[in-house]
Amino acid sequence: MPVELSSLRNRLLLTLSTPMLEQMLPHLQRVEMPFRSSVQLADTSIDRVYFPESGWVSLLVTLEGGDAAEVGLVGREGLIGLPLLFNVDRSITEAMVQCAGTALAMEAGAFRYLIGEHTALRDLLLRYAFAVNTQLTMTAACNGRHLLDERLARWLLMSHDRVEGDDFPMTHEFLAMMLGVRRAGITTAAGVLQKAGLIRYEQGRIRVIDRPGLEAAACECHQVVTKEFHRLLGKPIFK
DSSP states (O other): OOOOGGGOOOTTGGGSOHHHHHHHGGGOEEEEEOTTOEEEOTTSOOOEEEEESSSEEEEEEEOTTSOEEEEEEEOTTOOBOGGGGGTOOOOSOEEEEEEOEEEEEEEHHHHHHHHHHOHHHHHHHHHHHHHHHHHHHHHHHHHHHSOHHHHHHHHHHHHHHTSSSSEEEOOHHHHHHHHTSOHHHHHHHHHHHHHTTSEEEETTEEEESOHHHHHHHSOTHHHHHHHHHHHHHSSOOOO
């Protein structure tokens, strides 16, 4: 079924002009992103790009010992498959769905053609790529310098930015992998946030109760990244 202009939900696409979107629509296909599926494998040729509409995708790096660490997060504000923008056909990261949703997929050939033909599209995606680089940079700094409570609050804010509503699926095991710490550390940190009335955690789901309070509990990294996305893309792109 063709994708209609009125049905678009990816916020990066919605920053484009209507004529540009109309040229892209024939190349877009709405697809499901099941939980824990991989839409991009590490060191494998990228054959499609994805513009998420709901849910979110973690960018993971797996080390030789088998441990995985999250280095980035992409939701309806963005695009998966950025290496193609730079004429590179693979990445060291795996893009794994951590909250199920849908995305608009485009074949790599069509993507390359469109960014080659349309300066406005290419310029927008280059600005988006720079914003993503800010997220990766701040993640590295955050993991090295900030307390676990602050880092967990930041990650929960990033997840909350990318979902509709205030609750989303989450397990302590997953959080431990994403933040590169032991499960016991996550249990303690989540308990602190829950005791403060900022979140509620039960049966594998987290609900944000007090967003302003969670922002106050987080380090500055979330605010820095959010401001940079807004500055580079010209409008608020998170909720």
